[in-house]
Amino acid sequence: MSFFKKVQTMFGSAAGSTPAGTATMTAPMGSSSPSSSSASPGPKISGVGTSGPYVAMGQKEKIVPKGGGIEGVRNIIAVGSGKGGVGKSTITLNLAIALQRQGLKVGVLDADIYGPSQQHLTRAARPEMADEETLHPSQYEGVKIISVAMFSGVNQAQVMRGPMATQLLRQFLTQVTWGDLDYLLIDLPPGTGDIQLSLAQMAPLTGAVLVTTPQEMSIIDVRKAVSMFKTLNVPMLGVVENMSYFVCDSCDKKHYIFKNGGGSRLAKELGLPLLAEIPLDSRVVETSDEGKAVMVQMPNSDAAKAFVQSAKTINDALVRQQKDGGDGGLGYFLLEWK
Numbered sequence: 111m112s113f114f115k116k117v118q119t120m121f122g123s124a125a126g127s128t129p130a131g132t133a134t135m136t137a138p139m140g141s142s143s144p145s146s147s148s149a150s151p152g153p154k155i156s157g158v159g160t161s162g163p164y165v166a167m168g169q170k171e172k173i174v175p176k177g178g179g180i181e182g183v184r185n186i187i188a189v190g191s192g193k194g195g196v197g198k199s200t201i202t203l204n205l206a207i208a209l210q211r212q213g214l215k216v217g218v219l220d221a222d223i224y225g226p227s228q229q230h231l232t233r234a235a236r237p238e239m240a241d242e243e244t245l246h247p248s249q250y251e252g253v254k255i256i257s258v259a260m261f262s263g264v265n266q267a268q269v270m271r272g273p274m275a276t277q278l279l280r281q282f283l284t285q286v287t288w289g290d291l292d293y294l295l296i297d298l299p300p301g302t303g304d305i306q307l308s309l310a311q312m313a314p315l316t317g318a319v320l321v322t323t324p325q326e327m328s329i330i331d332v333r334k335a336v337s338m339f340k341t342l343n344v345p346m347l348g349v350v351e352n353m354s355y356f357v358c359d360s361c362d363k364k365h366y367i368f369k370n371g372g373g374s375r376l377a378k379e380l381g382l383p384l385l386a387e388i389p390l391d392s393r394v395v396e397t398s399d400e401g402k403a404v405m406v407q408m409p410n411s412d413a414a415k416a417f418v419q420s421a422k423t424i425n426d427a428l429v430r431q432q433k434d435g436g437d438g439g440l441g442y443f444l445l446e447w448k
């Protein structure tokens with residue numbers, strides 16, 4: 111039985127009926143191994159390893175990544191934390207839209223196999239089949255998206271062992287027609303486990319964005335993620351502090367509910383830029399629960415402006431690094447921030 115057949119069996123009928131022309135977990139990626147898809151239009155991973163970031167923003171000609179990569183995908187950026195519930199998924203999506211609004215080609219891969227959020231956040235449709243082995247990603251606001259939740263029922267648990275989750279992740283990387291992308295953002299699950307390790311082994315990550323909330327309780331876990339990224343040789347691009355402060359309706363004062371300044375202290379400690387301080391805003395929750403991003407619904411909100419600024423900072427730094435001839439690491443980039 112093929113891998114996808116097994117997953118389909120696990121999802122059972124709760125996966126719902128399949129609209130004509132859309133994918134099931136059984137058919138699209140077939141039974142062949144990920145590396146044997148030479149006839150498929152899906153991307154292929156070459157030289158799999160952790161050996162190096164690669165950038166090509168603003169470049170006319172294609173830059174061949176040093177450490178190998180997904181064909182056509184110039185930068186893979188993981189959004190991680192170590193801590194659960196700090197806003198990784200929300201930030202991944204809004205950052206992706208912010209990059210897309212800057213004219214870049216962007217995709218989002220939901221690597222949270224056991225607790226996927228991107229389908230809830232976007233209500234993106236079930237992906238269509240490209241051929242019997244390959245899926246076209248779904249789309250939301252011009253961003254390509256894939257998530258295991260697109261294949262399963264809303265309340266259905268992803269019951270699968272670690273190796274199977276890793277295999278699914280591999281197929282999301284290699285058997286999805288990502289096409290030409292400036293950025294593929296990876297929404298990581300909480301923790302420092304199997305998925306993070308596998309991802310770093312399977313795809314050469316350009317870097318990681320660290321997400322934290324201001325209080326020490328969160329920062330303790332982010333430090334563990336920092337240690338993991340260092341071990342995996344994944345360069346860290348910066349810190350996003352989420353739920354930084356709350357501005358109530360009746361006054362303009364910023365209320366620092368989860369304490370003040372944790373994100374900036376962490377960024378300073380790591381010698382990284384503080385990419386954004388995103389306010390705690392009930393409209394973020396409301397729009398998210400409606401399957402719409404705050405970047406789309408409230409582009410003039412402080413939260414949306416913070417996403418735009420973060421996207422610009424990341425992209426500008428990578429473009430600059432490329433222009434200056436950075437060819438095999440973000441060491442230069444990081445030093446610049448120090």
Ligand SMILES: Nc1ncnc2c1ncn2[C@@H]1O[C@H](COP(=O)(O)OP(=O)(O)OP(=O)(O)O)[C@@H](O)[C@H]1O
Nearest residue numbers: 194195196197198199200300389390391394395398
């Ligand atoms: N700036 C914000 N203001 C208000 N609510 C927020 C903000 N950012 C995220 N949230 C809300 O916090 C909750 C958790 O967010 P999210 O799912 O993005 O976190 P996560 O880190 O991905 O969680 P998990 O570790 O479970 O994957 C959601 O309800 C989301 O709408």
Ligand SMILES: [Mg+2]
Nearest residue numbers: 198199222227
């Ligand atoms: Mg999440």
